[in-house]
Amino acid sequence: GQNIDQPTEMTATEGAIVQINCTYQTSGFNGLFWYQQHAGEAPTFLSYNVLDGLEEKGRFSSFLSRSKGYSYLLLKELQMKDSASYLCAIPNAGNNRKLIWGLGTSLAVNP
Amino acid sequence: GAGVSQSPRYKVAKRGQDVALRCDPISGHVSLFWYQQALGQGPEFLTYFQNEAQLDKSGLPSDRFFAERPEGSVSTLKIQRTQQEDSAVYLCASSLDSKTDTQYFGPGTRLTVL
Numbered sequence: 001g002q003n004i005d006q007p008t009e010m011t012a013t014e015g016a017i018v019q020i021n022c023t024y025q026t027s028g029f030n031g032l033f034w035y036q037q038h039a040g041e042a043p044t045f046l047s048y049n050v051l052d053g054l055e056e057k058g059r060f061s062s063f064l065s066r067s068k069g070y071s072y073l074l075l076k077e078l079q080m081k082d083s084a085s086y087l088c089a090i091p092n093a094g095n096n097r098k099l100i101w102g103l104g105t106s107l108a109v110n111p
Numbered sequence: 112g113a114g115v116s117q118s119p120r121y122k123v124a125k126r127g128q129d130v131a132l133r134c135d136p137i138s139g140h141v142s143l144f145w146y147q148q149a150l151g152q153g154p155e156f157l158t159y160f161q162n163e164a165q166l167d168k169s170g171l172p173s174d175r176f177f178a179e180r181p182e183g184s185v186s187t188l189k190i191q192r193t194q195q196e197d198s199a200v201y202l203c204a205s206s207l208d209s210k211t212d213t214q215y216f217g218p219g220t221r222l223t224v225l
Binding site for chain 2: 033035040041042043044045048087089097098099100101102103104106
């Protein structure tokens with residue numbers, strides 16, 4: 001089967017750096033997505049990793065290790081508007097293209 | 112261009128009432144997904160369309176839930192005889208086609224069943 005684990009809640013200070021971890025189990029890996037979701041809004045795409053390593057995109061970076069079944073999202077120079085839920089998701093291992101989601105990590109950025 | 116749109120944004124229904132939720136995907140997107148999201152949880156898959164074909168409806172919680180996409184564009188999720196446990200946000204997402212294409216989400220419909 002497929003399973004995703006990520007911490008439920010994290011707290012950080014404005015201007016700091018925070019790392020949100022995600023571990024997964026799957027019988028067929030087809031990449032890993034990170035989405036950001038503000039309260040009451042839809043998830044918005046942040047990153048997609050299919051190869052090992054770090055991909056940087058502005059203040060946000062995403063890392064993947066396929067051998068360890070592990071990914072993290074790194075947020076630098078935190079801003080208050082980064083307070084949101086961060087969801088890790090992997091495509092279904094079968095033919096269906098549905099996403100399997102983690103429960104999300106709720107990040108609170110404090111001044 | 113325009114993103115995924117959903118209507119209504121909010122729906123309050125009395126228990127037992129039927130509701131219909133609409134999704135307009137991004138133009139040209141072949142794949143369309145419906146997800147259900149409870150408060151504080153990640154989205155849960157309901158059903159998936161490729162063009163007008165419903166290829167997977169394994170996530171629909173009961174036979175009260177029905178989805179269609181007759182012309183391969185707009186989709187409607189219908190819930191018959193709503194129950195309180197149906198209260199959730201219903202998210203629609205679309206993607207170009209391939210398995211790893213990014214799914215783009217609409218704003219969701221928040222359904223409250225009283």
